[in-house]
Amino acid sequence: MSVTGHTSFGGRVHRAPGQRKAASIRDVARAADVSYQTVSRVINSHPSVRDETRRRVQEAIDALGFRRNATAFALARGVTRSVTVLTSDTLLHGYAATLQGLEEASRAAGFTLGVRLLTPEDDLDQTIAAAADTGGGLVVIGYDRLGAAALDRVPAQVPCAAVVEAPPPGRTPGRPAVWADDRAAARAATAHLLALGHPTVHYVAIPASTGTRRSAGPRAEGWRLALRAAGVAAPAPSGRGWDAQAGYEAGRGLARNREVTAILCGNDDLALGVLRALHHAGRRVPQDVSVIGFDDAPHSAFVTPSLTTVRMDFQGLGRAAFGLLRAQLDSDRQPPAPDPVATTLVLRESSGTRTS
Amino acid sequence: MSVTGHTSFGGRVHRAPGQRKAASIRDVARAADVSYQTVSRVINSHPSVRDETRRRVQEAIDALGFRRNATAFALARGVTRSVTVLTSDTLLHGYAATLQGLEEASRAAGFTLGVRLLTPEDDLDQTIAAAADTGGGLVVIGYDRLGAAALDRVPAQVPCAAVVEAPPPGRTPGRPAVWADDRAAARAATAHLLALGHPTVHYVAIPASTGTRRSAGPRAEGWRLALRAAGVAAPAPSGRGWDAQAGYEAGRGLARNREVTAILCGNDDLALGVLRALHHAGRRVPQDVSVIGFDDAPHSAFVTPSLTTVRMDFQGLGRAAFGLLRAQLDSDRQPPAPDPVATTLVLRESSGTRTS
DNA sequence: CTGAAAGCGCTTACAG
DNA sequence: CTGAAAGCGCTTACAG
Structure with a gap:
């Protein structure tokens, strides 16, 4: 199946002869028999305008369907x-x-x-x-x-x-x-996995926003910090991209390694890919491997297994x-x-x- | 864990004394010793400007860092x-x-x-x-x-x-x-399920965009059309919302009904919820029930089971x-x-x- | 090829 | 309380 779309062209807009252009404050002024400055005062709710005048101007505004030109307003202001x-x-x-x-x-x-x-x-x-x-x-x-x-x-x-x-x-x-505070969040997520009894936690990273060689961003930092605090050496992080496909590729490598029992991912899309790779490798989640994502995307609560993740506001x-x-x-x-x-x-x- | 965010206020911008406002075409004109109309011609690449003049103006433009004011341009034009x-x-x-x-x-x-x-x-x-x-x-x-x-x-x-x-x-x-052509797409998806041997196809609908009682939108129409063409009575559609939660709720009802073996969903989020409900009810996909979504959201290829769906451009x-x-x-x-x-x-x- | 004038639709002082 | 003038930063005819 491959259906081609349709395009409709009803009611093309071209200024019809009877269709005059938008009313300006001068048009309103003329209709209300005042100067255009007075119109300006009314539309800016300036206090010093007689009630009767204000009423007349407002009527003209309504009658002509006047709307202040935003471009002119911006230029003047x-x-x-x-x-x-x-x-x-x-x-x-x-x-x-x-x-x-x-x-x-x-x-x-x-x-x-x-x-x-x-x-x-x-x-x-x-x-x-x-x-x-x-x-x-x-x-x-x-x-x-x-x-x-x-x-x-x-x-x-x-x-x-x-x-x-x-x-x-x-x-x-x-x-x-x-x-x-991504760093604290990643640290807490990692600590949680460690507390669950996992000997270490692997990390699938999102691309870094800065060029610092020192770290791969606050999420990676937090992960490292938690491992260090637990006296565990940090395994090499993987991941090269933002999406599920990148997660899948990183996940394949991780799935082959029987030592891997816990994985923290830089976002939920990566986690989804990791989950998929683990599934293909026949490794059960969470019985064999635990996975935690980041961001709490809308679908993360509904995939199976549902994803433990860090909710961000x-x-x-x-x-x-x-x-x-x-x-x-x-x-x-x-x-x-x-x-x-x-x-x-x-x-x-x-x-x-x-x-x- | 519930970490509070941080806010930084370095480098607040307020016009410093020495920071003059943006250059206008008059400033450029003065610097290039021409009239501002000539500057206008240059920035609009008007042909009739002497090369030497154009060069001088361009130099002034670069020197002053002139950029045409978009608001004034819009108003004039x-x-x-x-x-x-x-x-x-x-x-x-x-x-x-x-x-x-x-x-x-x-x-x-x-x-x-x-x-x-x-x-x-x-x-x-x-x-x-x-x-x-x-x-x-x-x-x-x-x-x-x-x-x-x-x-x-x-x-x-x-x-x-x-x-x-x-x-x-x-x-x-x-x-x-x-x-x-959503209707044709829904029809083809439904026909596909029927061809797979399913006696009928249930539908979890997205909210309709129009008030017509006749139909619940083109996707529902296409689904109905395919059933009618196969001589099958259409079961009552379910669904009250756009998201996975709505799909989950509709899915729970469907999962209870042993007659249900095929479900078309108005979008992939609904489908995800349906998948989840079927899982909770112990019904396997696709062995017991087939599910098809709509839209091909990025994650649909990576959930397990991966989702059959209609890709839309x-x-x-x-x-x-x-x-x-x-x-x-x-x-x-x-x-x-x-x-x-x-x-x-x-x-x-x-x-x-x-x-x- | 280039300059002087008028205008886009508004606002902001300045008078009265 | 209300009107006449000048200006926001450009463009578009109109002259020369």
């Missing part, structure tokens, strides 16, 4: 109430959920929300410049290398906030940013990032109280004591 | 190269993938892409008006009731295209729209919708050749001949 989000992905759960949090906060604040995908092909500086040219602020999702690189290149004069994977190293006074992160941006835009505005971006280990079927 | 997408969801696979197609196409065309979530709480007309006020075009994702309602209320004079669940009934000359749908919008904006532009929005039945482990 010199500001745009808009954010554009720069992200290298919109489909992965963490990104999509963060985006949703940003949308929610921007909507509540009356801001317009733009989205621009960062790709390896496009010139980063050009993409950033084009986004900045819209006149609003920027929020960059810096979970990965491309996002982190973009963040570094945003010109200083452009209002910008970020949601990142981990706090910037050192005391670098970077951009205002929010993050969750991505939407809260998105909302908080918007708050940081806004504090910059209205410089008199207090930076918002840090939204608590919680992290929770959700225990489900994929982790347990080894019974084989 | 009277058009905005922007689309805003109206959608009631951004997380479900179909929506997110459609959105990505729209982003890709808009990026390629040099359009800005806005996103606004439709919610039951907000006033639809107000949301639409606010989106229209940005000056660009609208694309509404009409897969569900809220989206379909929004589409109906977009004022005639605002440029708008849509991606919908099914062709509008009758010859209603509605908005330019694209859709995939959501990104293609998004791209095509953008094309329709653009044809409206540039009225001299030909509507694009309908992008083939294909639909493919992907056979995996969850469907087969009954062996119990």
Whole structure:
């Protein structure tokens, strides 16, 4: 089966002869028999307008279906109430959920929300410049290398906030940013597996967002920390990608090794692939091997075995990032109280004591 | 474990004393010793500018880091190269993938892409008006009731295209729209199950996008059609929602009924829930019951059993919708050749001949 | 090839 | 309380 789609062309819009263009404040002024400044006052709810005048203007506004031209407003005012989000992905759960949090906060604040995908092909500086040219602020999702690189290149004069994977190293006074404590979460998840009696825990990593050789990101760090605290040597991490396919490939290697009894994954997609590889290798979860994911994607509770994972408040992160941006835009505005971006280990079927 | 997040406030941006505002064409003109009209010509690559002049202006542009003010450009030109997408969801696979197609196409065309979530709480007309006020075009994702309602209320004079669940009934000359042939796809999927030897096929429905009592949307229609063609009576459909939880609830009812051997689901999330319910009821897939989903979400190939499903080209749908919008904006532009929005039945482990 | 004028639709002081 | 002027940063005819 391979059905071809359809396209309909009913009701194409072309300005019909009788269809006049949108009314301006001058049109309204004429209809209400006042000056256009008075109209401006009315639409901006300026206090000093006589009630009777205000009423007449409002009537004209309604009659003509007047709506203030947002472009002209922005030009005159010199500001745009808009954010554009720069992200290298919109489909992965963490990104999509963060985006949703940003949308929610921007909507509540009356801001317009733009989205621009960062790709390896496009010139980063050009993409950033084009986004900045819209006149609003920027929020960059810096979970990965491309996002982190973009963040570094945003010109200083452009209002910008970020949601990142981990706090910037050192005391670098970077951009205002929010993050969750991935390291503590990974550490706790690893400790949980160790407490279950597993001799060690293997790690399937997500790609790092920074170039530091020292670590592969906070999740890997937390995992290492927990192993060290338990006096266990860390096995070499695997994983080369974000998706289930990458998890599957890493999982195949792990499944062959009979010493492997516990695996922490950098995200739920990787975990799904690992689960699949273990299944193909005939290794039962959790009887033979325990698996823990990261992010708590919507489907993770419904796969079999259901996935033990770390729940992240991505939407809260998105909302908080918007708050940081806004504090910059209205410089008199207090930076918002840090939204608590919680992290929770959700225990489900994929982790347990080894019974084989 | 419940770790609280962190917020960093390094490098807050406030215009430092020495930080002058962005250069305008007048600044460039002064630096290049020409009139600002000439600068305008240069940045618009107007042919009649002396090479020497052009070079001088370009130098000034580079020196001052001039970038044309997009807002002023839009006001003067009277058009905005922007689309805003109206959608009631951004997380479900179909929506997110459609959105990505729209982003890709808009990026390629040099359009800005806005996103606004439709919610039951907000006033639809107000949301639409606010989106229209940005000056660009609208694309509404009409897969569900809220989206379909929004589409109906977009004022005639605002440029708008849509991606919908099914062709509008009758010859209603509605908005330019694209859709995939869900009905044919559902019919083929159902026919496939019947051909496998299943006496009938049950259906777990997604919520309908229209109020027609006649049908519950094209997927349900296709399912009915296939059953009728086989001379089989259609069992009552179940399902009340979009997510895995809804699928799980419907699945519990189905799992109790020993007559049920084949289930078609309105999407992959529902299918996941159904799979889970069958598992809890001790019914094996596909030995006892076959399950087919819809949409081919990224994880569907990696769950166990892997999910037989209908692959939809959501990104293609998004791209095509953008094309329709653009044809409206540039009225001299030909509507694009309908992008083939294909639909493919992907056979995996969850469907087969009954062996119990 | 290049400059002076008017206008896009609004807002912000400034008068009265 | 209300109107006339100037300006936001561009573009589009119109002159020269």
